[in-house]
Amino acid sequence: MKLTGAQIFFESLKAEGVEVIFGLPGGVLLDLYDEMPKHDIRHILVRHEQGAAHMADGYARATGRVGVCLVTSGPGATNTVTGIATAYMDSIPIVVFTGQVPTALIGNDAFQEADIVGITRPCTKHNYLVKDVHDLARIIREAFYLARSGRPGPILVDLPKDVINAKAEYKSPKKIALQGYKPTTEAHMGQIKRAYAAIGKAKKPVIYAGGGVISSNAAKELKQLGESLRCPVTTTLMGLGGFPAPHELWLGMLGMHGTFRANMAMGSTDLLIAIGARFDDRVTGKLDEFAPSAKIIHIDIDPTSISKNVKVDIPIVGDCKDALKKLLQLVKESPIDDLEKVRKPWLDQIQKWKETYPLAYELKVDLSKPQYVVEKLYELSEGKAIIATEVGQNQMWAAQYYHFLEPRTLLTSGGLGTMGYGLPAAIGAQAAFPDRLVIDVAGDGSIQMCIQEMITAVENNLPVKVAILNNQYLGMVRQWQQLFYEKNYCSTCLKIAPDFVKLAEAYGALGLRAHKPDEVEAVIREGFASPKPVIMDFVVNPEECVYPMVPAGAAMTEMLLA
Amino acid sequence: MRHTLGVLVENQPGVLSRVAGLFSGRGFNIESLTVAETLEQGVSHITLVTTGDEMIMEQIVKQLNKLVNVIKVIDFREVRFVDREMALIKVKAEASTRAEALRIVDIFRGKVVDVSQNFFTVEVTGDEGKIQAILDLLSQLGIVEVVRTGKVAIARSRKNSTKR
Ligand SMILES: Cc1ncc(C[n+]2csc(CCOP(=O)(O)OP(=O)(O)O)c2C)c(N)n1
Numbered sequence: 001m002k003l004t005g006a007q008i009f010f011e012s013l014k015a016e017g018v019e020v021i022f023g024l025p026g027g028v029l030l031d032l033y034d035e036m037p038k039h040d041i042r043h044i045l046v047r048h049e050q051g052a053a054h055m056a057d058g059y060a061r062a063t064g065r066v067g068v069c070l071v072t073s074g075p076g077a078t079n080t081v082t083g084i085a086t087a088y089m090d091s092i093p094i095v096v097f098t099g100q101v102p103t104a105l106i107g108n109d110a111f112q113e114a115d116i117v118g119i120t121r122p123c124t125k126h127n128y129l130v131k132d133v134h135d136l137a138r139i140i141r142e143a144f145y146l147a148r149s150g151r152p153g154p155i156l157v158d159l160p161k162d163v164i165n166a167k168a169e170y171k172s173p174k175k176i177a178l179q180g181y182k183p184t185t186e187a188h189m190g191q192i193k194r195a196y197a198a199i200g201k202a203k204k205p206v207i208y209a210g211g212g213v214i215s216s217n218a219a220k221e222l223k224q225l226g227e228s229l230r231c232p233v234t235t236t237l238m239g240l241g242g243f244p245a246p247h248e249l250w251l252g253m254l255g256m257h258g259t260f261r262a263n264m265a266m267g268s269t270d271l272l273i274a275i276g277a278r279f280d281d282r283v284t285g286k287l288d289e290f291a292p293s294a295k296i297i298h299i300d301i302d303p304t305s306i307s308k309n310v311k312v313d314i315p316i317v318g319d320c321k322d323a324l325k326k327l328l329q330l331v332k333e334s335p336i337d338d339l340e341k342v343r344k345p346w347l348d349q350i351q352k353w354k355e356t357y358p359l360a361y362e363l364k365v366d367l368s369k370p371q372y373v374v375e376k377l378y379e380l381s382e383g384k385a386i387i388a389t390e391v392g393q394n395q396m397w398a399a400q401y402y403h404f405l406e407p408r409t410l411l412t413s414g415g416l417g418t419m420g421y422g423l424p425a426a427i428g429a430q431a432a433f434p435d436r437l438v439i440d441v442a443g444d445g446s447i448q449m450c451i452q453e454m455i456t457a458v459e460n461n462l463p464v465k466v467a468i469l470n471n472q473y474l475g476m477v478r479q480w481q482q483l484f485y486e487k488n489y490c491s492t493c494l495k496i497a498p499d500f501v502k503l504a505e506a507y508g509a510l511g512l513r514a515h516k517p518d519e520v521e522a523v524i525r526e527g528f529a530s531p532k533p534v535i536m537d538f539v540v541n542p543e544e545c546v547y548p549m550v551p552a553g554a555a556m557t558e559m560l561l562a
Numbered sequence: 563m564r565h566t567l568g569v570l571v572e573n574q575p576g577v578l579s580r581v582a583g584l585f586s587g588r589g590f591n592i593e594s595l596t597v598a599e600t601l602e603q604g605v606s607h608i609t610l611v612t613t614g615d616e617m618i619m620e621q622i623v624k625q626l627n628k629l630v631n632v633i634k635v636i637d638f639r640e641v642r643f644v645d646r647e648m649a650l651i652k653v654k655a656e657a658s659t660r661a662e663a664l665r666i667v668d669i670f671r672g673k674v675v676d677v678s679q680n681f682f683t684v685e686v687t688g689d690e691g692k693i694q695a696i697l698d699l700l701s702q703l704g705i706v707e708v709v710r711t712g713k714v715a716i717a718r719s720r721k722n723s724t725k726r
């Protein structure tokens with residue numbers, strides 16, 4: 001029997017196990033939306049397509065499954081670009097379906113036509129324009145496979161109106177035949193052995209793990225490796241949750257706003273074991289002085305990440321989980337002699353660094369501190385919440401003061417640094433886990449970039465909790481102006497702001513505010529207890545800075561500490 | 563340093579733009595690029611000349627391989643190869659210089675493919691050195707216009723040939 005493109009679309013999505021689509025219709029998608037109610041797929045109607053892309057992304061980060069969004073041609077499609085670029089930079093598997101004008105009109109500057117395939121070519125892992133309904137099932141199959149396999153990433157599929165209407169026999173393709181795409185997932189045993197030989201000789205090893213550990217579901221193996229080598233572990237922002245923060249071997253996050261001990265350890269390590277990380281400039285600081293005395297082992301599924309910025313001594317291409325399992329096997333077969341004793345001087349040194357400059361802030365009675373708010377969020381959620389963040393200081397304080405225990409509990413735009421990401425990402429995660437506590441740690445600036453999605457949360461009973469660290473500034477930019485531009489606070493003041501409590505109420509959500517430290521706990525408790533989406537407005541010290549801080553272009557060990 | 567790469571690609575719409583976009587987006591150079599079909603249906607071959615140090619070349623090769631439509635990259639730094647380029651050269655040919663022009667073309671085993679009152683159009687094929695040499699000589703007579711194909715290259719040994 002022949003099916004329409006619209007029917008094939010839904011059959012294909014079902015075959016991929018898709019349970020929810022984040023989307024917003026338009027002219028060219030009318031036939032697709034007409035077909036939708038016949039299928040058992042949840043559709044969450046967004047209020048801006050950027051929100052749809054971030055929701056799909058938040059859903060994907062929280063679940064490990066592919067997130068899906070569906071938007072119309074032209075402006076609907078271009079509105080997703082920020083969301084696609086965000087997912088691309090952080091290697092998040094999403095598939096974005098965009099409507100397109102009929103094939104006969106493509107290239108004619110038709111109404112609501114945009115060359116979205118051209119526009120997104122540099123910020124997707126791959127993209128497709130479907131020109132023939134007979135290719136539709138195959139392309140959707142490939143799109144999902146590409147999104148989640150190898151180094152994951154966003155895939156865009158452009159669907160012209162006539163293709164959605166045309167008919168074809170529906171056959172779900174059995175095999176995927178992509179002759180140019182064969183990611184190396186199995187780590188080479190010879191390289192693993194070389195790595196383990198180097199580990200055996202190291203006196204001051206450090207494990208530096210990134211988002212790859214999360215996306216390959218290798219947190220368990222990472223913990224085992226750290227413990228069996230008694231090797232301290234630091235992660236990037238993207239790797240948080242990949243290693244339990246309360247652990248004795250935990251160094252904290254590294255990089256521009258990393259802990260003192262993590263960055264000092266990087267400065268003196270003699271063996272850096274990089275796992276699923278990509279030596280981003282926010283992590284390396286000045287390249288010539290990055291881990292100057294270290295031999296470097298680098299495990300990554302993407303060969304282009306290896307030796308891109310920093311020359312690697314022992315490259316291992318493969319899935320992190322596979323590589324770690326193989327490495328653990330070697331540790332089991334021939335453990336390092338006298339491990340406790342060998343490691344003691346190094347771990348003692350790290351302990352000293354930890355005691356010299358722990359993460360700290362000063363709290364006064366009359367003025368709240370953002371760090372205090374995040375600590376309270378941690379305490380009162382018992383570390384079990386899924387935390388989304390916006391971008392800026394709020395993001396860094398969330399990273400520093402919420403102690404992540406489990407992978408997939410931090411949803412944050414690391415690579416692109418997209419303000420406006422947090423609220424929709426939280427909604428996407430809440431759609432996947434209706435019973436979990438999902439919090440967006442927000443800034444008063446960022447929250448206004450996708451605030452319209454509050455109504456999406458309300459409509460769909462997705463009770464996300466937004467915690468605004470309200471410093472009345474575009475705080476992170478203000479911090480740089482304070483430190484490096486003589487306090488010339490040009491265009492960073494947000495004193496003229498909406499009343500976030502009233503705004504919450506206008507959306508039908510709950511609005512709460514805490515002016516002082518002693519009001520913080522009560523507000524959080526009330527917010528958590530409410531069955532509704534909540535905005536908690538925490539008035540905090542306007543001129544608080546995030547420390548430690550490595551100034552741009554400085555070596556990682558040259559931190560400003562207060 | 564200057565290097566030549568061979569890239570086998572699936573002949574999909576937009577593939578050339580993916581390759582070119584990779585170079586412009588990441589700040590790599592393209593000195594020349596030629597593309598045409600191969601014997602295999604749906605597969606095209608690109609010869610690409612680029613510049614970069616060791617680390618950049620490694621990135622270029624890896625990044626090309628990462629493109630979903632790229633089937634294979636032949637790094638001619640690792641393989642012995644033959645390369646050729648063709649140039650069409652419009653050279654001044656007035657009464658006094660005609661004989662000289664023809665002599666030069668003959669030495670380089672070129673062909674005159676079009677003749678007009680004052681110009682010859684010459685076709686010449688060779689490696690970079692040869693093309694440069696004839697251009698140098700003919701420029702003394704006055705070259706009006708040159709159009710070059712850009713380099714095409716093929717591996718010498720069968721094992722690493724551009725066939726899969
Ligand atoms: C879309 C976007 N525009 C601009 C920036 C640059 N930027 C980075 S942090 C920041 C300030 C964010 O302010 P706010 O959300 O209040 O967070 P705070 O730093 O005050 O916690 C800005 C403007 C960005 N990251 N993203």
Ligand SMILES: [Mg+2]
Pocket residue numbers: 443444445469470471472473474475
């Ligand atoms: Mg702010």
